[in-house]
Amino acid sequence: MALGKSSGFNMATSTYQLEVDIKDQLTIVQAPWHSQPMVDKNALRAAFSSRLHEALDDAGIRRRGRGVDIHRMLKSLGVNKTTQAVSKWLNGEAIAEADSMVALCSWLKVRREWLEYGVLPKEQSGESNVRQLVVSGESNVSEINQRFGKVPLISWVQAGAWSEAISNFESYEADAWLSCPVPISNHGYALKVLGDSMTNPGPGRSYPAGCILFVDPEAETKTGDRVIARVPRTNEATFKILVEDAGRQFLRPINPQYPIIDITEETHICGKVVGSFIPE
Known part of the structure; x- marks a missing residue:
């Protein structure tokens, strides 16, 4: 065989x-x-946008002018994204790329698993640079370093x-x-x-x-x-x-x-x- x-x-x-x-x-x-x-990409984009707005609300970021605030924050961290790209994240038209996702999570104090995928818990723990996902193998759950x-x-x-x-x-x-x-x-x-x-x-x-x-x-x-x-x-x-x-x-x-x-x-x-x- x-x-x-x-x-x-x-x-x-x-x-x-x-x-x-x-x-x-x-x-x-x-x-x-x-x-x-x-696979329905529009649903994934919309879900990401909803979580991003939720995290911005929790962080007390103003509703009007959010795109400007995000753009300014990313630029200060050396992440170069256009205002049009940021607008697409907020409007559910695109999902942030890896470098932007990491910066957003650091700024908003949320876990990348939650912001990108919706996997709870939402808030970062003391070991926020380590993620826990289900990995096939001898054990059901394995902790591995973050990959992009x-x-x-x-x-x-x-x-x-x-x-x-x-x-x-x-x-x-x-x-x-x-x-x-x-x-x-x-x-x-x-x-x-x-x-x-x-x-x-x-x-x-x-x-x-x-x-x-x-x-x-x-x-x-x-x-x-x-x-x-x-x-x-x-x-x-x-x-x-x-x-x-x-x-x-x-x-x-x-x-x-x-x-x-x-x-x-x-x-x-x-x-x-x-x-x-x-x-x-």
Whole structure:
């Protein structure tokens, strides 16, 4: 049995469109690649803007002229942003880049996880330069130093063919990228969970709809890892746990209401989930 990164996928002859049924199965049918909708960036921008205004209110920053105050603060710290860029943050049209995000958090005394992603708590602690996120591995939670690398937030269709799309990696819009706080390869990406097949109805780790995943297509996978896989026979891309039983490998959902998927020689592991968080 051969498991590996997605390969043998001819983008010149195969184009796709995502359809999601009530069982969280990601069905792919013919349609132009570039017609695929990205994850709702407008909602992410609006949520960031709302949190930014909330932090400004808490800090007692005036309502009128906020753009000027932010621009002056950034300039004093050597962060050069135009007033137009700052205005877009306040109006929900863009999300601040890494250097600006760090400066805003320092100024407003809020955690970057909260300002950028909505992950509580909001206020900085005494160790504000260390972030705590859920990282896949032997332990459920790991503390790691803050990182400022960004990965694109892509659709599930794009994830299924990511190895073929890497040549266009830098063509994605800048504000469709998320800061990744975990070690990840240069070709890493983020996905937004759809459906509830990885939602735990009981205690334990859960990935509900809306959860953001950080995926590394170059990481080695082993039994027990959370993975993104593509099953060519049914043209489905899915998020499951890689498991093994009696010498055979399967893709298992966390939610017992969904079936286990057999892994065949045609199954390709598109990436390993190396981290995740649930937005507020």
